[in-house]
Amino acid sequence: MKLRVGLIGCGWFSHFYAKTLSRIGERVHLVWVADMDPEKAAALSAKTNAQPLTDFREGLEEVDAVFILLPHHLHYSVTLECLNAGKHVLLEKPIAVSLQQADEMIQASEKNRRTFMIAYPHRYRASMQLFKQIIESGRYGRLFMLDAMMDESLKGYTTGWISKRETLGGGVFFSSSPHMLDVMFWLGGDVQALSMAGTHAGCEMEGEDTAVSVMRFKNGVIGVTRHLWASPKSRIWYTMNAVCEKAHITLTTTPLGDLVSEGADCEWKTRIVAVGDTEEVLHESGEGLELQGEIEHFHECIETGRTPETDGPTARNLIARIFEAYDEASAKGANVL
């Protein structure tokens, strides 16, 4: 089935969707792109040949599904409108800025019997799927620790809606650390406890721009995340390190240019290396912030009726854990006010 799609929100990240869709156009047809800013809609339209709109409502009848790439405080209302119009929804992370909103969105997807998936792309990347297979093969012994880091220099990016708690939903830990947490929960299973600490390190924003977290899973695996938006020098953008009895297995994804200014045109390098008694390179590719696996999964779920891996309840669980960690951190003075 060729899926007819409309894209809502033609900002920075939409160009990554455009790049992926140009490769899978025989399965997913982008009919229109909508943004309240006509210049943004026109710029994405020029890249995709999709019709530019300033109001997504005008195009809803022409599509089966929508991709929603809006500021976080708008996820709730626009998703509800699209689900209630009978559209399948692939929504950029996070699901919403409150649990009550998330619950209503999940209920609307159930009531309307539409596929509702939240876009956490990293678990759908081919390299990350291989990373999981390597760990689960047992070849390097039992996994006992996960250690992830995102090292980003985003001082010029944290403006407008990203700088405000009310519109972002929190700080870096809420907005972007789930790119690591989603993968870690997928690898580690049920979480027993998650705590965080945050600080300001130079981005002009209300929430924390730098955050660390520690967790323990019910199976005894422990994990840490470190996330910088104010990195003095971003070296490796995304690192996921799984420590097993016989080796460190490390996946690294590194932009070869400047990610903020080059966006979807940036070239990448991804590697998986196992270091134990010897050092083995298990994967090397040009894969970066890749969305093909994610969009294909959404398409498959619509076709087969399968529940998406990153469905509403999975994404709700992530923000529920984050809000608990925020509450604990603010009670103990472990995060910015």
Ligand SMILES: NC(=O)c1ccc[n+]([C@@H]2O[C@H](COP(=O)([O-])OP(=O)(O)OC[C@H]3O[C@@H](n4cnc5c(N)ncnc54)[C@H](O)[C@@H]3O)[C@@H](O)[C@H]2O)c1
């Ligand atoms: N998966 C990832 O790695 C990743 C990376 C970056 C951003 N994102 C997510 O993508 C989403 C968008 O982020 P971005 O960086 O592209 O933001 P952005 O600010 O660059 O783009 C948002 C766009 O929405 C438009 N907009 C605002 N209100 C609107 C409305 N009512 N109707 C139509 N358009 C409206 C704005 O004009 C803007 O063009 C967010 O959910 C963000 O978390 C994901």
